[in-house]
Amino acid sequence: MPKKADVEAKRLREKRMVRDMIALYCRKNHGTRGALCPDCAALADYAEQRSDRCPFMETKTFCSNCKVHCYQPEMRERIRLVMRFSGPRMLFHHPAAAVRHLIESKREQKRTEKEK
Secondary structure (H helix, E strand, O other), X not given: OOOHXXXXXXXXXXXXXXXXXXXXXXXXXXXXXXXXXXXXXXXXXXXXXXXHOOOOOOOOOOHHHOOOOOOOHHHHHHHHHHHHHHHHHHHHHOHHHHHHHHHHHHHHHHHHHHHO
16 A cells, blocks of 8 residues: 555646646647636536546546546537647656656556456
């Protein structure tokens, strides 16, 4: 069982990554510089609230792999659009985080295949 400090570090890393992905999406699609547009800021705040309240943080890898989807349908679709757009581009903007994500995705894939 992970330590509370490890879970909190993971939560902070996830929140920072989601905010970075939303910022990239907003900059490229809405032409913002620095601050997020109101819609993207609301999405980032919502995602942060969901992460703060996540009871599965110590065991989950990514929200997309979670059995319980706590996002409202509209917000879930919005975050999907952001992830679909920003995900491939993160390799150029945040290479270390993108590589970590790929490694964790492969680990999760192997773990779920073993459980079947």
